[in-house]
Amino acid sequence: MGALNAESISKNFSTAEARLEVLVDISLRLAPGESLAILGPSGSGKSTLLAILGTLDRPTSGTMKIGDVDPFKLAEPLLAAFRNKQIGFVFQDHHLLPQCTVLENVLVPFLGSGSAGKLEIDEATQLIERVGLSQRLLHRPAQLSGGEKQRVAIARALVRKPVLVLADEPTGNLDGTTAAEVARLLLDLQLEQKSMLVVVTHSRPLAEQMQRRSSLENGRLVECV
Template sequence: MQSTDCRFFFQNTPSLLHASNTRPGMSTLNVEHVSKEFPTRHEPLRVLRDVSIELRDGENLAILGPSGSGKSTLLHILGTLDRPTQGAVRFNDQDPFALDEAQLAAFRNRQIGFVFQDHHLLPQCTVLENVLIPTLAFGTTTDEQLDRARRLIDRVGLSQRLDHRPAELSGGERQRVAIARALVLRPQLLLADEPTGNLDHTTAAAVADLLLELQAEEHTMMIVVTHSLALAARLDQRRQLDDGCLVNAQETTPSAGKSEHS
């Protein structure tokens, strides 16, 4: 991609799918006995073992675990960016991995919002354009999508910064843009991988506030991977990857805070 002008993206993207801007009905996520192995020159590296998760609209879950325990691997599978070696992932009882590649990409864009540790904003695009990136798959951005993007930017407190580029924003402000972008198409599932990992304590707390408020307002499902017990303590359920198995974090992190609902 040679162009440094963000308009390039908005003028050259084919229409991949059409969908309404409302999310019909109840959403469910079922992860059933998922295992993941990576091939190596010797024995396969077994990262996830028999992982199962159930989540419904409005529910959230924190996943803890030491570095290398498989948190991002699991999130990639939930985000349909990678496939399980064994087991199944179902959204509303449907297997997204049964879709062909183009359909799967469209499904991912439409139904899953991602927030990463690094915001992954496009540096040449403004705040408004960055939030509109997921709408590119529709070919044109509708007035309704534009209105929604503006409302979300207002909601994350950046309505005065619509024309600013990421380099002109603080780390916390960039992460606010990333949250707005993740929600612009009203996804069924919000996935966050260390969303506050690059932020100082105060900014991290403010970004966590916003993430949780918006998840509640949007009534979406949310899974947050984090090393932060403070962030994990604010979610409804906490689980921990332990030797590839997903166990209740209560067993290993009794100081995590809130009572468990799982």
């Protein structure tokens, strides 16, 4: 299991009037088991940075390695396979498939590389039990509370034991008590699997639970003391 090394990442967008610099010369290193919160106001580039770290977008300049792999040098099919196996995503709006059960939603990452067999089903079932939803195994998202949906999303993100977990406002739609429970669960599972965790958030209480904190200011990543 390797580290995350991003060097001099920049992202620009060209408009009819000017070039918009969203990210400027960002360097970031994370070791296995480390967690990082990235704070910043809306429009500061947090989601753009997360998309690049998750290989969903490419930087204008700069390099990135996850372990000894530069994902941006991979052909698209290999990049998709790498992302599916090595990177887990938790979104604010969970993005569960409404027609699928809890178990089926957690198994979705396995379907990208074929089908889910008995071993994968057993692992998914164990993880669903770990997030406290063993009684909801065959329920569909419409039958779940907001906190339960986010627990399913966490299980889905971690079911393949990715080296990097990326969370975009994972507690943004939850009340304070539920948000604290979901945050603790995410951190506990991340530490157990020794994956790296990057969370972008407006929530100072959530950020305070991470080992490290940085903020995006004028497109630059600044470490918080």
